[in-house]
Amino acid sequence: MLNTLNKRVSCVLLLLAIGYLVLAYQLPTYPYTPVDADVIPKGLGFLLVGLAICLYFAKDSETQEQKARRNIPRKDIGALLAVFAFVFLYITLLEILGFVVTTAIFIFFCSLFLGYRKHITNLIVAILFPLFMYITFTQFLKISLPPGILPF
Amino acid sequence: MGSIEGIMTGFQVAFSMQGILYVLIGVFVGTFIGMMPGLGPISAIAVMIPITFGMDPTSALVMMAGVYYGAIFGGSTSSILLNAPGVSGTVATSFDGYPMAQQGKAGKALAIAAISSFVGGTVSVVLLMLLAPVLSSVAISFGPPAYFALMFMGLTAITSLSEGSTIKALISAVVGFMVVTIGIDAQTGTQRFTFGNVNLLEGLDFLVIALGLFALAEVCSLVINRKDLSMENAHKLGSLRITKKEFKEMSGPMTRQSFLGFILGVLPGAGATIASFIAYITEKKIAKHPEEFGKGSIKGVAAPETANNAATSGAFVPLLSLGIPGSGTTAVMLGAFLVLGVQPGPLLMTDRPEIFWGIIASMYIGNVFLLILNLPLIPYIAKVLKIPRPLLISLVIMFSIIGVYAISFNTFDLYMLLLFGVVGFIMRLYAFPAPPFILAFILGGMMEQAFRQSLTISNGSLFIFVQEPIALTLLIIAFLSFIFPLIKLLRKRQA
Amino acid sequence: MRKLLFVFILFCFVLVTTACASESKETSGTDEKNWEPEKPIELVAPAGAGGGWDTTARMAAKVFNETGIIEQDIGVVNKPGGGGAVGWAYVAGHDASPYNLFVASPPIVLIPLNGQSEYGHEDFTPLANMIADYAAFAVAKDAKWDNLNELFEDMKKDPESITVVGTSSPGSMDHIQFVQIAKAAGVDISKIKYVSDQDGVGLTQLLNGSVDVFSTGVSETVEQVKAGTIKVLGVTSEERLEGEVLEDFPTAKEQGIDATFVNWRGFFGPPNMDENAIKYYEEKFKKLSESEEFAEIRKQYGWDEMYMNSEEYKTFLDKQKEEIKTLLDELNLSK
Numbered sequence: 006m007l008n009t010l011n012k013r014v015s016c017v018l019l020l021l022a023i024g025y026l027v028l029a030y031q032l033p034t035y036p037y038t039p040v041d042a043d044v045i046p047k048g049l050g051f052l053l054v055g056l057a058i059c060l061y062f063a064k065d066s067e068t069q070e071q072k073a074r075r076n077i078p079r080k081d082i083g084a085l086l087a088v089f090a091f092v093f094l095y096i097t098l099l100e101i102l103g104f105v106v107t108t109a110i111f112i113f114f115c116s117l118f119l120g121y122r123k124h125i126t127n128l129i130v131a132i133l134f135p136l137f138m139y140i141t142f143t144q145f146l147k148i149s150l151p152p153g154i155l156p157f
Numbered sequence: 158m159g160s161i162e163g164i165m166t167g168f169q170v171a172f173s174m175q176g177i178l179y180v181l182i183g184v185f186v187g188t189f190i191g192m193m194p195g196l197g198p199i200s201a202i203a204v205m206i207p208i209t210f211g212m213d214p215t216s217a218l219v220m221m222a223g224v225y226y227g228a229i230f231g232g233s234t235s236s237i238l239l240n241a242p243g244v245s246g247t248v249a250t251s252f253d254g255y256p257m258a259q260q261g262k263a264g265k266a267l268a269i270a271a272i273s274s275f276v277g278g279t280v281s282v283v284l285l286m287l288l289a290p291v292l293s294s295v296a297i298s299f300g301p302p303a304y305f306a307l308m309f310m311g312l313t314a315i316t317s318l319s320e321g322s323t324i325k326a327l328i329s330a331v332v333g334f335m336v337v338t339i340g341i342d343a344q345t346g347t348q349r350f351t352f353g354n355v356n357l358l359e360g361l362d363f364l365v366i367a368l369g370l371f372a373l374a375e376v377c378s379l380v381i382n383r384k385d386l387s388m389e390n391a392h393k394l395g396s397l398r399i400t401k402k403e404f405k406e407m408s409g410p411m412t413r414q415s416f417l418g419f420i421l422g423v424l425p426g427a428g429a430t431i432a433s434f435i436a437y438i439t440e441k442k443i444a445k446h447p448e449e450f451g452k453g454s455i456k457g458v459a460a461p462e463t464a465n466n467a468a469t470s471g472a473f474v475p476l477l478s479l480g481i482p483g484s485g486t487t488a489v490m491l492g493a494f495l496v497l498g499v500q501p502g503p504l505l506m507t508d509r510p511e512i513f514w515g516i517i518a519s520m521y522i523g524n525v526f527l528l529i530l531n532l533p534l535i536p537y538i539a540k541v542l543k544i545p546r547p548l549l550i551s552l553v554i555m556f557s558i559i560g561v562y563a564i565s566f567n568t569f570d571l572y573m574l575l576l577f578g579v580v581g582f583i584m585r586l587y588a589f590p591a592p593p594f595i596l597a598f599i600l601g602g603m604m605e606q607a608f609r610q611s612l613t614i615s616n617g618s619l620f621i622f623v624q625e626p627i628a629l630t631l632l633i634i635a636f637l638s639f640i641f642p643l644i645k646l647l648r649k650r651q652a
Numbered sequence: 653m654r655k656l657l658f659v660f661i662l663f664c665f666v667l668v669t670t671a672c673a674s675e676s677k678e679t680s681g682t683d684e685k686n687w688e689p690e691k692p693i694e695l696v697a698p699a700g701a702g703g704g705w706d707t708t709a710r711m712a713a714k715v716f717n718e719t720g721i722i723e724q725d726i727g728v729v730n731k732p733g734g735g736g737a738v739g740w741a742y743v744a745g746h747d748a749s750p751y752n753l754f755v756a757s758p759p760i761v762l763i764p765l766n767g768q769s770e771y772g773h774e775d776f777t778p779l780a781n782m783i784a785d786y787a788a789f790a791v792a793k794d795a796k797w798d799n800l801n802e803l804f805e806d807m808k809k810d811p812e813s814i815t816v817v818g819t820s821s822p823g824s825m826d827h828i829q830f831v832q833i834a835k836a837a838g839v840d841i842s843k844i845k846y847v848s849d850q851d852g853v854g855l856t857q858l859l860n861g862s863v864d865v866f867s868t869g870v871s872e873t874v875e876q877v878k879a880g881t882i883k884v885l886g887v888t889s890e891e892r893l894e895g896e897v898l899e900d901f902p903t904a905k906e907q908g909i910d911a912t913f914v915n916w917r918g919f920f921g922p923p924n925m926d927e928n929a930i931k932y933y934e935e936k937f938k939k940l941s942e943s944e945e946f947a948e949i950r951k952q953y954g955w956d957e958m959y960m961n962s963e964e965y966k967t968f969l970d971k972q973k974e975e976i977k978t979l980l981d982e983l984n985l986s987k
Binding site: 014018021029032033035037046049050060063075077081084085089092095097100108116123134135138141149 | 190193196200204207322324325327328331332334335338342344345346347349350376377380381383545546547548550551552554555558559562563566568571572575578579585586587605608609612613616617
Binding site: 565 | 706710732734738741768815821824847849853857863874875876879949953954985
């Protein structure tokens with residue numbers, strides 16, 4: 006039943022549409038308007054159901070090139086996941102350690118991980134760039150970024 | 158003729174030593190802030206307001222106007238070089254600007270952006286000068302039904318924004334529309350799909366979606382191809398020179414979009430983002446080779462860049478002649494006027510002609526400055542591409558993070574950014590186009606509100622959409638643009 | 653040329669002062685009675701750059717520092733989201749800290765009642781109110797109504813024919829300020845047709861005749877009235893306002909409608925703030941309110957002076973909350 010790609014994608018979308026519709030049907034009513042907040046979402050939900058069904062029966066019309074895009078070597082998937090983990094950590098630590106420190110650490114290690122081997126350049130960029138950004142934002146533009154453990 | 162006298166005064170103000178200097182400062186600061194991640198014209202103007210306090214109003218406002226269009230001008234750089242639009246008005250520029258940069262034509266792409274911004278800016282200033290008093294009536298001619306029709310017309314173009322499967326493009330659009338329904342509904346105050354999370358009450362910011370779907374998704378592809386030598390081209394700056402043939406190719410979109418962008422800018426609520434998208438779509442629709450769009454078409458860069466700058470000048474019409482701020486940015490601009498003791502409105506032109514015309518006249522100089530400031534800088538700016546791939550990836554991620562953080566100041570939106578990065582990457586893998594998603598996100602929200610406002614006003618009667626001539630005209634155009642491709646398709650099949 | 657120099661000097665000045673501020677931390681010893689800030693103060697605007705809260709915060713911070721009323725550096729921090737809810741949650745997280753203030757206005761009373769924030773004004777320490785603004789109800793210049801009573805009479809007769817527009821969603825300010833006055837005039841408030849429109853489009857809709865009444869702030873109407881494009885049927889202040897054009901606006905009260913609505917703006921601190929710190933800020937804000945520099949800013953923006961100290965402020969807020977709750981209950985909007 007799920008032998009083609011379109012059919013599998015279609016099922017995922019169908020689930021998404023149903024989830025959205027369930028939530029849309031739970032929206033509270035507001036008495037003073039002819040078109041309530043739930044009308045458009047319900048329409049969108051059903052539209053997606055319809056489109057998902059169309060996709061289910063559509064022929065796979067992908068080119069070879071598009072198919073090749075999904076053939077990612079396992080090593081690269083690993084790299085991708087690692088970068089996502091880096092970004093996740095970056096976000097989590099941003100307000101704790103502060104913008105400059107977190108960004109510096111992120112730039113240095115992420116570049117290192119991706120195969121950048123000029124350590125001195127890397128270090129210089131990793132320190133100067135966030136510092137420049139930070140000073141521009143906080144001092145000149147008066148837009149605050151998280152200072153974290155830095156004294157200023 | 159009072160206004161000719163006024164225009165003369167305006168030129169006197171703008172071409173004085175002081176005027177020129179302030180314009181220069183304004184456009185310089187504006188371009189600089191516009192190039193910063195996440196900082197668009199709104200933040201640029203907001204951060205400059207306290208500095209202008211106490212200054213001579215004319216000089217200060219000439220400067221602020223410079224900051225405003227300078228920021229729009231500067232915003233295109235990161236769209237083209239990194240696929241990371243820093244401001245919403247330049248998302249459409251990345252559709253073709255980034256592919257151009259990837260093909261080793263970064264210099265050319267930036268030059269086209271600069272020149273078409275200049276043309277869009279200058280033509281629209283001429284229009285502003287000639288038509289500002291007349292156009293104020295156009296600015297208020299759109300009621301909710303007309304806005305609905307305008308947005309609807311934009312949405313019907315979704316299928317033309319993608320190559321490949323129409324169904325997939327429509328699915329992208331519907332999901333994009335679904336995402337914009339998150340948050341408090343303005344017409345009823347109902348919380349929709351917020352899961353009780355305060356961070357979702359105002360919905361997701363446009364930049365979270367744009368940077369996620371475009372910049373972070375691109376980062377994923379870069380990570381996978383980081384050792385791929387066939388992408389060597391992307392390091393090249395390429396020649397800045399625009400050939401005669403290319404210039405000829407650009408001139409059509411530039412002329413048309415200067416006018417269209419300006420008109421859309423005049424309409425309160427439309428603005429630079431919508432103008433740039435509509436410019437892109439219309440140019441693609443009327444192009445002889447629409448299949449080039451999205452793959453590095455010159456027109457695809459020229460059209461949105463012309464339009465977003467033209468719209469910026471257009472937005473001054475309701476602001477200066479009616480005192481109506483048509484967008485978040487002009488609302489902040491209005492604040493800048495107030496701080497200086499100037500009340501924009503119907504009386505500004507007669508009461509303070511030196512300010513009214515001074516600002517407009519200064520925009521000529523400002524646009525020239527922007528061009529001569531930016532063109533020589535292009536080779537240096539484009540050096541960004543020489544940065545080794547691993548370091549560049551880290552910097553693009555940082556750019557996106559700081560961009561979102563400078564708007565929302567909380568980490569929740571950053572996690573959302575990451576989420577949309579993943580969504581964008583998966584969409585790429587399965588060939589779901591991202592432009593329809595972002596277009597539906599922009600137009601869908603406004604369309605829904607306009608639709609429901611109309612029906613509240615008409616007490617639920619749908620006739621309101623055909624009673625108003627503007628709405629009716631736009632709906633007919635939308636209908637035709639939907640029908641024509643179908644007829645074409647049928648003819649082809651028969652033949 | 654001189655102004656230009658001034659801008660640059662200001663830039664440098666800002667750089668130097670902030671650099672110094674971070675170093676001069678250890679100085680200024682404190683005893684129990686007189687609290688003094690020992691590190692930079694954070695002033696939260698629970699909205700993005702450029703809005704009303706942001707402007708008030710930035711202007712207050714600027715005058716505080718430039719006049720030396722408060723010598724410690726004051727940094728404005730934007731915490732947008734949820735109509736303020738995100739910023740309030742942030743400040744509530746700094747329990748008892750005397751260094752995290754925020755600027756607020758009626759939404760802090762309204763939004764909790766709408767169920768959109770778990771924090772309300774009771775959860776914070778009101779320090780001082782600074783300014784007042786009032787609502788105005790405007791109609792097109794050729795509208796058939798010349799005063800509020802005529803408008804409300806028509807609304808009683810045929811509520812379906814009149815649409816009111818405002819910038820915020822139902823249950824928040826622009827809606828409630830209109831409802832409050834309409835109710836006092838005896839209109840059935842559950843029948844009022846209200847649409848919300850962002851980014852100044854509301855005024856556009858009034859000018860092109862799509863809607864009939866525009867519920868907004870007084871200052872937004874002045875220029876249009878001068879130009880003769882709209883007329884203001886009533887304002888929500890206690891007495892007539894001062895100033896050119898403003899003095900011609902009739903209040904709702906003088907038209908026999910016994911109701912007012914103040915769009916106040918003031919400053920709050922986190923919960924459980926120390927008595928001495930409250931006193932310190934009360935005094936500083938009073939000085940700010942009385943300073944010439946701040947008077948100038950009020951004038952530019954068309955704000956009224958309205959100073960209240962912590963105690964008065966609290967009583968005032970409790971009363972406003974009571975009034976609004978009654979309205980929302982009647983509309984079935986309160987959560």
